[in-house]
Amino acid sequence: MMNKFTLYGLTLAFGILGPILFPAYxxxxxxxxxxxxxxxxxxxxxxxxxxxxxxxxxxFGIGMYVCAMVQVGLYYDLAAYAAHSGAVKVNFTPExxxxxxxLGTITAAIVAALLAVVFGWIVFGLRGPYFAIGTLGVAIAxxxxxxxxxxxxxxxxMSLPGFPGxxxxxxxxxxxxxxxxxxxxxxxKWLYASRFSLAIxxxxxxxxxxxxxxxxxxxxKTVAWSISAFFLGISGALFGNMTGFIxxxxxxxxxVTFGIFMVLMALLxxxxxxxxxxxxxxxxxxxxxxxxxxxxxxxWVALGVLIVVNVVFFQQGIVGWMQDKWPEKFGIEVDxxxxxxxxxxxxxxx
Amino acid sequence: xxxxxxVSGVSKSYGGVVANHDVSMKVPEGKITGLIGPNGxxxxxxxxxxxxxxxxxxxxxxxxxxxISDLRVQEIARLGMLRTxxxxxxxxxxxxxxxxxxxxxxxxxxFADMFKKYPPEVTERAEHLLDFVGLYSKRxxxxxxxxxxxxxxxxxxxxxxxxxxxxxxxxxxxxxNPTLINGLIDRLKRAxxxxxxxxxxxxxxxxVVMNLADNVYCLAHGExxxxxxxxxxxxxxxxxxxxxxxx
Numbered sequence: 001m002m003n004k005f006t007l008y009g010l011t012l013a014f015g016i017l018g019p020i021l022f023p024a025y026x027x028x029x030x031x032x033x034x035x036x037x038x039x040x041x042x043x044x045x046x047x048x049x050x051x052x053x054x055x056x057x058x059x060f061g062i063g064m065y066v067c068a069m070v071q072v073g074l075y076y077d078l079a080a081y082a083a084h085s086g087a088v089k090v091n092f093t094p095e096x097x098x099x100x101x102x103l104g105t106i107t108a109a110i111v112a113a114l115l116a117v118v119f120g121w122i123v124f125g126l127r128g129p130y131f132a133i134g135t136l137g138v139a140i141a142x143x144x145x146x147x148x149x150x151x152x153x154x155x156x157x158m159s160l161p162g163f164p165g166x167x168x169x170x171x172x173x174x175x176x177x178x179x180x181x182x183x184x185x186x187x188x189k190w191l192y193a194s195r196f197s198l199a200i201x202x203x204x205x206x207x208x209x210x211x212x213x214x215x216x217x218x219x220x221k222t223v224a225w226s227i228s229a230f231f232l233g234i235s236g237a238l239f240g241n242m243t244g245f246i247x248x249x250x251x252x253x254x255x256v257t258f259g260i261f262m263v264l265m266a267l268l269x270x271x272x273x274x275x276x277x278x279x280x281x282x283x284x285x286x287x288x289x290x291x292x293x294x295x296x297x298x299x300w301v302a303l304g305v306l307i308v309v310n311v312v313f314f315q316q317g318i319v320g321w322m323q324d325k326w327p328e329k330f331g332i333e334v335d336x337x338x339x340x341x342x343x344x345x346x347x348x349x350x
Numbered sequence: 351x352x353x354x355x356x357v358s359g360v361s362k363s364y365g366g367v368v369a370n371h372d373v374s375m376k377v378p379e380g381k382i383t384g385l386i387g388p389n390g391x392x393x394x395x396x397x398x399x400x401x402x403x404x405x406x407x408x409x410x411x412x413x414x415x416x417x418i419s420d421l422r423v424q425e426i427a428r429l430g431m432l433r434t435x436x437x438x439x440x441x442x443x444x445x446x447x448x449x450x451x452x453x454x455x456x457x458x459x460x461f462a463d464m465f466k467k468y469p470p471e472v473t474e475r476a477e478h479l480l481d482f483v484g485l486y487s488k489r490x491x492x493x494x495x496x497x498x499x500x501x502x503x504x505x506x507x508x509x510x511x512x513x514x515x516x517x518x519x520x521x522x523x524x525x526x527n528p529t530l531i532n533g534l535i536d537r538l539k540r541a542x543x544x545x546x547x548x549x550x551x552x553x554x555x556x557x558v559v560m561n562l563a564d565n566v567y568c569l570a571h572g573e574x575x576x577x578x579x580x581x582x583x584x585x586x587x588x589x590x591x592x593x594x595x596x597x
Binding site: 191193194195196198199200202204205206208209210211212213214215216217218223250272332333334 | 382401422423427428432433435439440443444445450451452453455456457459461463464465466467468489491492497508512569
């Protein structure tokens with residue numbers, strides 16, 4: 001794409017100038033980058049590999065809880081802390097706060113990635129719609145289980161250590177989330193340039209053939225999901241701290257909102273492409289916020305209409321549509337001699 | 351001369367339908383072996399059993415002396431035994447070169463190899479093989495947009511890219527126009543002589559199989575009916591009866 005650097009420039013400028021020019025919308029911008037992470041990580045499996053997971057939100061929630069447990073558990077008795085549901089004011093020194101946050105985020109990422117290996121071992125036996133439902137089941141079950149676990153506050157949730165100093169940490173978490181989105185993008189850009197992308201594309205196009213050719217399909221699938229889980233774990237850790245209070249159903253494992261949004265954003269932008277999920281996430285978030293503000297009461301209807309239009313008339317998404325329209329801009333060659341037929345072929349083979 | 355594949359006493363049934371009963375056969379190294387038989391005689395079932403698509407009920411299948419009947423498809427493929435499909439199967443949303451690149455042998459692929467790029471000589475080899483089957487000018491096209499015959503050639507090139515020791519071809523000429531068939535027979539023979547790949551071919555087209563194979567097996571009703579040189583098979587009364595439906 002010739003306007004690649006323009007795109008990078010615009011994204012960076014928007015990421016840096018956006019919150020400076022409109023400080024009131026800083027949390028909205030943070031959520032926007034979270035959405036970008038959501039759709040980029042969903043697309044690894046759903047777009048590039050053809051495995052439509054409805055349960056990726058599981059890793060977001062796990063990351064959130066693991067980070068919280070590490071942050072609190074490092075300095076306090078977790079059970080006693082959670083039992084008060086944050087009613088008792090505990091004071092974390094800035095040093096404790098940032099050490100806990102750093103260690104918690106790293107642990108969250110690792111635990112999420114490991115859990116992807118474990119659950120991959122179970123659900124990768126499922127194909128197509130069964131895989132989608134199976135993963136959804138994992139996410140819903142995780143939410144219910146967390147709600148029954150008193151150590152982490154059960155259904156009542158738990159509050160997280162407050163951000164040290166006078167600030168509420170909005171700008172701090174904005175920077176982290178923006179950095180996470182950029183890192184995820186750069187990592188995937190690197191990943192998709194390696195043979196990994198061809199292998200998972202092959203699995204998407206014909207998994208049985210890929211097996212027949214000796215590709216270690218299970219290895220690729222497991223690694224692909226672990227990568228998703230790794231970045232989702234970090235995003236959960238950051239979002240939990242930004243919110244300051246976590247509970248299982250609405251914040252950590254919101255399967256019907258965030259869990260479905262990640263699928264919709266990737267579809268809207270164009271699944272299986274690098275930029276599609278990003279464009280989809282930005283557009284989706286803007287539409288969502290605008291309808292929530294100006295069409296209150298009708299916002300879910302508006303969202304539903306968007307989904308229907310997207311799925312019925314626009315299945316390939318924005319970038320997919322652009323690729324069909326201007327293939328040469330994307331480095332895709334199309335046979336100019338229509339009816340590339342066997343007669344020509346016969347000539348070539350003779 | 352050693353045997354690449356040795357099938358002995360293999361039986362396979364689907365519920366009450368006996369697809370293969372006590373089938374024994376050998377595929378000698380470096381040769382082209384044909385497998386013929388009327389529709390529903392169990393040829394593809396035998397193929398699937400050999401490459402590990404389903405477990406067999408009884409019997410033994412050996413590849414280079416190693417028992418493989420309990421291995422899975424990927425493991426057998428990585429040993430160096432590959433099959434192509436009757437309904438051509440390629441990665442239809444990727445271009446031809448990408449189809450070729452991902453078909454490199456995965457025998458010794460380590461964990462770190464997943465994240466590497468392809469060295470230029472691999473791309474060169476991919477393009478060379480595409481040239482070999484006559485698809486060089488189409489190499490950048492999305493493979494799903496190629497004609498059926500071209501997709502068959504691509505699938506064949508992908509198999510060669512994988513550097514197999516044995517290649518099992520399920521009706522390589524089905525659905526290809528007659529002129530192209532001659533080119534394909536020529537390519538198959540050259541794969542055998544130039545690349546040293548042992549071939550095992552299911553084929554309905556008698557002209558093709560008689561022209562191609564060094565020796566031919568004939569299946570009928572799930573049982574091995576006859577074995578011999580193409581000439582012997584052509585003149586075997588039981589084979590003729592099986593095809594014409596004599597009782």
